[in-house]
Amino acid sequence: MWSAVRRRVAWNVLWPGSSSGAYAMVGAAAMLGAAMQAPLASLAVVLKLTHSGFQIMVPMLAATVIATAVACYIDGYSIYSARLPPQRGGPPRRSGAVSGIASNAGTDGLTTA
Secondary structure, three states, X not given: OHHHHHHHHHHHHHOOOOOOOHHHHHHHHHHHHHHHOOHHHHXXXXXXXXXXXXXXXXXXXXXXXXXXXXXXXXXXXXXXXXXXXXXXXXXXXXXXXXXXXXXXXXXXXXXXX
């Protein structure tokens, strides 16, 4: 209980006037931006779907840009380009099984018999 109170107090100190539900909006925008590798598009989607959140635009933008940079550094592929075959001159694909996917999985992530 006390940790929730401390988070609420810290949030109100950093961004006065915003609710605790803003955590979810900031996290959703950051996760979507990192997965899509498109931070501005994810901000537009989150703002359009919620019809609110304009008062927390700065933390959403900061979290989305940071999450996108980390995702680009770790993998470099968006959810749209992850299944496309590599092109000449593009970043090399990682070999081996990705954690969470069986080692006998095919290129589409489905287990082959």
